[in-house]
Amino acid sequence: MSDVTDEQRANGRFACAAELIGRRRLWLAAGLTIALGSFPVAALADQQAPLSTPVAAAEQPQQVTLPKGLERVEEIDAKIKKMGSVTEVARKLQTGSTANAGAALTQEEEMLFLRRSLIYDAGYTKVGTDNRASWIAPKHEDDGYNALVKFVQKGADNAKFLEWLLNDYEALQLYVTGGIPGGRSWWQDGASHVRSIEQFMALAKAHPDDITRGKTSEADRVVYKKMMVSAALGMNDRTRLWTGTTKPADPVVRYEIIKKFREHSDQYRFRKDIFDQLPVENMRWIFENRIANEEMPWLANYSLGRYPNAKDEGSRLNAYSYIEYGHHGDDYGGYKDPEFYNEDNLYKSAVSQEPQTLGQVIQGGWNAKYHFTYEDDNFPNQNPSDPYYLELSHDHTSDMVRLWMPFEEGGVCGAVSKTARTSTASSACPQRWADSRATRRFLSTVWWTIPLRRRRATRLRATALATTPALVGCAWAAPR
Incomplete structure (x- = not known):
């Protein structure tokens, strides 16, 4: 059982949430050079703005008009230059809020940076090797623009959706500040902004009412939009069980599974209070969960069957409750x-x-x-x-x-940590996993500073690091 009190758990959860929100408001202004390379957009201040609605599906004509907001990088840079000097723009970026008129970026100015970031970054490509992958920078600043033009030319649906994304302040902000596309399969290629936008479009088409004002509650609408962006960005190359070769998970199906978990949060002990506060940077870890879609409800039911009492939640989320260290x-x-x-x-x-x-x-x-x-x-x-x-x-x-x-x-370091991530993510507690290499790095750093009698316990704790949820609000138990 966990020895963390409810008060400590709540304080840790809200402190963590505050830290995450604050981090999203920081602007990386150092080294800003207008019209020279990609702007390192971090995150923008939370602002409310009326949203447009994604246009319904339509016939695909041979010729399509380029969407509003899709411009070449140099055209956007020309508009940014009119905002002031590098120093003036950097100061506005650091302010990160429109609370003081004239002292910060307006919403339209913010959207220029967001569009530029998306359009430029769409030119990156992910290339996989034996056990790692690299994002290759665009050879030309218009590579991203050209990739999005090709996407638009595939049909009117693509053009209408991209126009909505480029001009919907909330959706654009969530998408651009949510990180690069791609899950945890670093040795696979195939991840790209174009593919991610295609997945976002598929999610919006499958559940248009979820992100339309007036069709659902405002609180749910905001969460559903974050969920769609998280799925589109996180499940972009290969998301499936961490071992074997089951087929990659469909982002739309995973969205529907997690939506049901959230709707019936008491039944599945899904931490809706944590989940709804997560920014996309962390919510996507829930969607990147390395498990087959059909195994998510199975695992929820199986674990709840073994630990039906809420007081045993620490054991239910603990990987060592299910998997013994070593192969038997x-x-x-x-x-x-x-x-x-x-x-x-x-x-x-x-x-x-x-x-x-x-x-x-x-x-x-x-x-x-x-x-x-x-x-x-x-x-x-x-x-x-x-x-x-x-x-x-x-x-x-x-x-x-x-x-x-x-x-x-049974299994060793990677199997234990991935099992921990699988169980906690299904309960809305995001975390990353650590394999044997991460454990070795930890031990090689601190091993010789530890007294001999404590080394064995430290080895266990190093393995247990992988089972610790990212947020204090998720109870967990130490290894048995």
């Missing part, structure tokens, strides 16, 4: 033990591989232990035709791994 079963390379795929083992009888119950026969197979089907009206899952049916492979060479397999066989 036969090593078939990853999680390819034939016993995990054999139909008889899945549904009739299986033999436990967990150290505490090693060798015990499980009547009803893995299904009896992990409940592949469950009762939940929000997520139909009983039949193969149901949208949240948990498909299982009967071919151990298929590499179609499910999360319950690491639960049974």
Whole structure:
């Protein structure tokens, strides 16, 4: 159980939220050079402004008019130069608020910087290698403009959506200050602003009322818009379970899952109080959660079944409640033990591989232990035709791994930390994960400063760092 009091938890949560909001209001003015390279836009002051509504789908003509706001970088720079000298503009950027008339950027001036940032950054490309990826800067300042022009020329829907994005102050601010597109699959390429905008458009088309004034409550509308931007930016290359080769998750489906978690927050113990306050920079971690879409409601129901009492929330969110450190079963390379795929083992009888119950026969197979089907009206899952049916492979060479397999066989640093991230993100607590390399870096830095008797405990704590949620408001328990 957690030894953090409710008061400490609340104070930590709101202090963290205040810090995040304050960080978003900072402008990076140092080294600002107008018309020379991309402006490093950090974040803008929160301001209220009436929003336009995304235009409904239309026929795709052969010729389209370029959307309002889509201009070449040099054209935007010419407008920025008219705002004053570099010193004057930098001072306005640092102010970050229109509270004092004339002392800060107007909303239209802010939008110039936001548009410039988006248009220029659209020229970046992500190139993957064996175990890392790099964002390659545009060779020409118009590369981003040209990429967006090609996007617009694909059809009228694209042009109308981009025009809405470039001229909707709130949406543009959320998108530009939300970070670069792409999830945690750093060795994969394919992430880009154009693809992210396509995903944002798909989300807006699927749920237009969610971001339209008057169609839902104002509080929900703002959160839904942040959710769409977070999904579009975070799930941009490959978001799926952290092991195996399940298909990448659909951002629209994930948005719908998290929306249901939020709507039924008491049922799923989803921390709506934390989630709604998150900026896109952190909310996207919830969407980047490295798990298959259909496993998210399964994990929620499975963990709640094991820990039905709210007082045990620390244990429910603790990776060590599900996965033992180390590999206990036969090593078939990853999680390819034939016993995990054999139909008889899945549904009739299986033999436990967990150290505490090693060798015990499980009547009803893995299904009896992990409940592949469950009762939940929000997520139909009983039949193969149901949208949240948990498909299982009967071919151990298929590499179609499910999360319950690491639960049974165990794992080391990366498996534990990713399991922690998976469980806490499903409860609205954002975090990043640390693999064995991060643990080694930590230990190599402090190892020789630690007395011998404390080194073993420190090794455990280093591994446990990965299980600690990013916000104090998420209770967690120390490793057993």
